[in-house]
Amino acid sequence: MMPGHIVRFAIAIVAFSILARLPVGLDPAFQFDAALAIVWGFGILSLVLLTGYAGQVSLCQATFAGVAAYGAGMTVAGMHGGYLLGIVIGVLAATVLGVIVGLPALRLHGITLAIVTLGIALVFDKYVFQDHIFDWFTGGTGGWQVTQASLLGIPVDSSTHLLNAYDVMLALFCVVAVLMVNLHQSGAGRRFRAIRDSELAASTMGVNLTRYKLLAFAISAGIAGLGGSFYPLIAGSVSPQPFWVFTSLQLAAIGVLMGVRYVPAAALGGLFMAVVPDVLTRYGHGTFMNRFNYDISYDWFQLAVGVLLVLQLILLPDGVWGDIRARASRAWDVVRMKPREEMRPA
């Protein structure tokens, strides 16, 4: 192992042990938020690979998560399989869909690709998740109810063992995050980044564009699916609402807001996306100084994301994490008393 690998592994273990303690003792609603944060964390992590590394646009990451959620729900509730099998099937289904979505990306770029993926998200939202033809997959209007489940002998269902599920998800998230950073620093990651910077140069320097673009979509959909396949577990059932079009857009927006090129931004983004709306709906109404009534609902969250995104694009073009990183590295340079690099005249 190279030193880099050891450091990353150590950071992941420290992060896991801190984050695993966070929701302990909180009320169940916040524990649910913590678990949901990891589901969306996986969603944003999938964008880090696809958009941050490979430079492809996708507005259907929540659809991948949804397909995996329904796949897992169907396996567990519909076919009475174990939850591990449910996760495998869910991730596989999402990966296959990812490859299919990746096919148009071989020809399309930028805004056209965004619209195509948005179209896919819409189609799945309206005509798969909410249509009776696919009742065998979605479990009908009631969705799949997952009441009892265990992973490798650990009980992980939502009603009583939510924190167990949270720990399993968190461990998986840390592992995938470390793999992603490894990927970024290695040959395969360089190939993805080369496609982002210049496809023309990448292809003439020996990068198989077809293979690596499809690979990026497949891995990305798989990661989003891994998060999604835990959703029936923590929520107790699957419904179309969490995976509708707007969630995909929100994933993309928050991913960019937090810094879509950095793996830790996925954790920040997931937390932001799960906790902030819940806090707003719960504590957002009341009376200020016994005189002014205020009522802040979930709608305010969407407005806030929009405003923050605009501010970020102006003030922190590399995202929140990108900014934190740059500041930290400058601070570190000061600590080491390293002379600042001269700015060449523009």
Add this chain to the structure above:
Amino acid sequence: MTMLRIRNLGVRFGGVVALQDVSLDLNRGEILGLIGPNGAGKTTLFNCISGVIAPNEGTIHFEGRSLRFAPPHERARRGIARTFQNLQLWGSMTVLENLELPIDAIARRNTLSDALGLPFSQYAERAASERARGILHALDLGRHAHRLAADLPAGIQRRVELGRALAMRPKLLLLDEPAAGLDASETEHLAKLLHRVRERFRVSMLLVDHDMSLVMRVCDYIYVLDFGRVLSRGEPSAVRNDQKVIAAYLGEATPETAGEGAEAVVVTAEPRVQRADAVEVARSTGPLLEVKGMAAGYGHLEVIRDINLTVQAGEVVACIGANGAGKTTTLRAISGVIRPRAGRVTFGGADITGSRPEHISRMGLAHVPEGRGLFPRLSVEDTLRLATDSAGTPDRLAAAFEVFPRLKQRRRQAVGTLSGGEQQMVAMARALLTQPRLLMIDEMSQGLAPTIVRQLFQMIDVFREQGTAVLLVEQFVESALAVADRAYIFEHGSIAHEAPAEELRRDRGLISGSYLGSAPDSTEAIEVAANGNGHHRVVDPQLMEILSMRVPAEVKRALEERAEREGRSAGALALELLEEVNHN
């Protein structure tokens, strides 16, 4: 042994023929030069070889195997590497990473083992990094290894591109304008570097460049492309003296050979006399356009500096000079497309330095950019309407169609489907409709056939008759000088010379030098000529034809001083001195 064999290659983009019946052979270990004017199809040929575009007809064989069905990455694995005219480095990656990538892209690394950091990947990673460092060291780039490629100046980026191509262990290296934007000493350095690279890495090369001094020095054999065809080929010395090649670079040399063009010249002769009065009148009210000490550039690169230039009302002024000399950038800085970094631009008495382009165009300064800036899906009529609407001038389409009758037939056709010449007519008609006081046209004849070019130059006379001043950037020097009143010669980002067009037409040595560069031994010849001490050296007078402006400064000064003393032009003096030398 033939390494690369190209037979009857043809490429068409819509109606435009980019390459036609091109055949070429490259032997192992050879450095082959590919030259030709702008739009001759050199980069298209490169794109065909590297697989970026598929030819319409013809075959390419590399080491005896057809490349027909090989995608770009497959060709890279077979050993074809290339650099790009417009740099294509991976800007957000470090220089080291830029070089590591092709090394392990060829090695077919496994994504999963990379992510897990398995020993196999670790080993490959270290090997790639070491090799990349070795190449960086050989190219004297070691200290830039950990900087982001996008942060480097363009000259170093070009070297990184060369290093990246070498990292693939190529058998054939395609170099697209490696000397663009380099000054004379850097170019010399590059020439040495290429020879060293050939010996050290044992690669064959195909080299495209506009800098003749580089091509002549480095290449074993040269192909000349013009209008997508092979115009001439041979050893550098033979190509340099080929009249066809000189003509292709400078346009037709004499009215006799120009055919139709001759009429154009005759036609222009008369109005110019009348114009002289108009220009005289205008001069008393101050120049229409005045540029003082302007500098501009892109990113870290300062392309032009200290540009001083004036255009009088109703005057036709040409800007000529080699590629990358800063002509286009000058036009862009004047019309507000980019912001000048220093200096002042006044137009019609008003200061327009750094104004927004739409504001400048409303004041009556129209800019027809290189590549024409048309909207391919708009019809001819809509394109012209758009111009009159946004400029707020009356709808005078009929007048435009009178000038360009061919456009009237095609008024409903989408602009993108027109031929290159017709598109240029649309661009000029559009500019004309805004009733500009000054029209700036960039590379009007680029990629167009000679007959069309002649018609377009006749149009410039029409503009002049309407009282529109014209500032022209042009590769066809002869045609440009035939129509222009005055000309500025650009060299390495500043104006080297300003003279009446008549004078420049007589004094061909002055211009051809700035285009074709000097042969390695011609500097000596000029030195001999300028000192007038007549060593017994026989110099080919045709060499003098393409005498360089890039002679050492002191030689040039000596030549100019003597010319001034004797009241003659420097070029004529040089020619005479040379004949004297010859005679002795």
